Amino acid sequence: MENTHRQFKGWTKPGPLIESVSEVEADETLDALSGSYRIYQYADGHRFSTDDLLVAWYATSHSVRAEKVLDLGSGIGSVAMTTAWRLPNAKFTTIEAQERSVRLARKSLKHNELESRFTLITGDMRDATLLESTEKFDLITGSPPYFPLTDGVLSEHPQKVECRFEARGDVRDYCDAAARNLAPGGMFFLVFPKNQEERLLEGVLRAGLIILRSRAVVFREGEVPLLSLYQVGRLTDFPEKLSPKLFSVHSRNVGWEEPALIIRAMNGEVHPEYSVAKLSIGFPP
Structure with a gap:
């Protein structure tokens, strides 16, 4: 019976087998996440995306011994729970301002039997008093909103607005929050x-940080990259001789620039590297 529950279109799900009873309300869906984990989402609200999966994959690929993890602007918990699936011994703290999103995250944590590993904080991540000044984290993740409120048409669903638009700060505020809360x-x-x-x-x-590594993301082979992934550390944590190596020929600190990650090949098929990346975070190829 266990093997049957682990099968999905010829793929065997790795990791713990979760068989919780679902409690889906009329305006919600319960969708697959990493392995047997599942996530509650509003049917017409903000839903997790490839961007979230990429952050979790990149972070856990390059920060494999993290014990304490902080997820900034955590939304419905997709980044944090995907990261938790890959770091089974780590403890997590999340900060999210929208109560409606935190409510869904709590339901998902209960469903995935993760409540003992998570502390959920409802509040604005720009508020330095939300966390004790002595509480520091080995790994911090973030998927900031991309657009100022003046750019684009705002959704009628309030949850979508704050996830896509900078209603509570921008990427610079994420950097400030990360700098405050990073462990040595x-x-x-x-x-x-x-x-x-x-x-x-x-x-x-x-914020006194430095980009150590970056990787552009190309959604269709041959097109320009729309996104990039970044690994950032505190500048004073590294020897001075490292810094010059992390600047481009145009004196821009973009870190060591890895070859672009391609999501789909020219023929429309999922690129082999992205297939393998998805497998590593418990998603079908």
Whole structure:
């Protein structure tokens, strides 16, 4: 019976087998996440995306011994729970301002038997008093909203507005929050639009951080990258001789630039590397 529950279109789900009873309300869905984990989402609200999966994958690929993890602007918990699936011994703290999103995250944590590993804080991550000044984290993750409130048409669903638009700060505020809460030698991972990179660089500099590594994301082979993933640390945690190596020929701190991650090949099929990346965080290829 267990093997039957682990099968999905020829793929065997790794990790713990979760068989909780679902409690789906009329305006909700319960959807697959990592392995047997599932996530509650509003049918017409903000739903987890490829961006969230990429942050969790990148963070856990390059911060494998993290014991204490903080997820900033955690939304419905998709980044944190995917990270938790891959770091089974880590403890998590999440900060999210929208109570409606925190409510869904709590339901998902209960369903996935993760309540003992998580502390959920409802509040604005710009508020430095939400966490004790002595509480620091080995790993911090973030998937900031990408657009100022003046850019684009705002959704009628209030949850979507704050997830997509900068209603409570921008990427520079994420950098400030990360700098406040990083443990010595800790790492901050985030995803952000490639064409808005200058705002990120401004935030990194302002917060006393440095980008160590970055990787552009191309959604269709041959197209320009829309997003980039970043690994960031505190500048003073590294020897001075490292810094010059992390600047481009144009004196921009973008870190070691890895080859772009391609999501789909030219023929429309999922790219082999992304298939393997998905497998590593408990998703079918």
